Amino acid sequence: MTSAVPMPTPQEAEAALREVRRQQSSVLLGHSPAPVQWHVLGVGLLVAALTIALETGSLTIKVLTLIGYAVGLAMLTRTTVARNRVRWHRSLWDRTSVLVYLVVLIGGAGLLGGVVNTVLSSAGVAFSLTATVVVCTVYAALAIRPLENWMSRRLAKQIEAGTR
Numbered sequence: 484m485t486s487a488v489p490m491p492t493p494q495e496a497e498a499a500l501r502e503v504r505r506q507q508s509s510v511l512l513g514h515s516p517a518p519v520q521w522h523v524l525g526v527g528l529l530v531a532a533l534t535i536a537l538e539t540g541s542l543t544i545k546v547l548t549l550i551g552y553a554v555g556l557a558m559l560t561r562t563t564v565a566r567n568r569v570r571w572h573r574s575l576w577d578r579t580s581v582l583v584y585l586v587v588l589i590g591g592a593g594l595l596g597g598v599v600n601t602v603l604s605s606a607g608v609a610f611s612l613t614a615t616v617v618v619c620t621v622y623a624a625l626a627i628r629p630l631e632n633w634m635s636r637r638l639a640k641q642i643e644a645g646t647r
Contacts, residue, residue, distance in 0.1 A: 500645075508639035511575075519566075521622050527560045527620025534613040575647070580634040588626055592619040 491499065529552050536548035596619045603611035641647035 485638065497519045504645065505641050508643045511639045511642065512635050519563065520627055522559055523623045523627055524620060527556045527616065527623065529559070531613055531620065533618045534616050535610065538610055538612055575638060577634070577638060577641070577647075580637055584634060585629050587630055588623060591626060592622050594624050595619060 533548055533552045536545050538549065596615050599618045600611055600615040604612055608614065638647065
């Protein structure tokens with residue numbers, strides 16, 4: 484004979500749901516969906532090496548650097564994917580957060596890069612493209628963590644409020 488499992492009261496069910504949302508929120512706050520800073524820095528350094536070769540090297544140097552860039556990028560991406568054990572389900576992505584992330588990170592780096600390259604090129608600075616890449620890499624590395632934290636906090640608040 485099986486015994487019946489007592490049904491929780493509405494207050495108990497509400498408390499249990501609140502606890503589930505709180506735990507989901509704490510998990511999200513601990514795991515960011517965006518690439519980690521070292522990955523952004525690694526990609527930036529690879530691009531800087533590529534631009535140095537493009538600005539100064541012979542065709543052989545340019546080809547070898549391009550091959551090195553492709554291999555380095557593949558290794559960085561593989562390492563990032565292997566180390567990032569937590570992945571957000573697509574239902575958790577908030578369009579507003581993603582839009583803000585892209586505008587601030589890519590738009591900001593593009594705008595900054597355009598200004599820096601224009602100023603350096605017009606001043607006749609050697610390797611102005613490489614310097615621009617380095618500046619944009621530093622910008623992205625500094626901007627990514629606050630953006631990640633903002634996105635996580637925003638989603639955590641939505642989950643705790645029960646709107647997501």
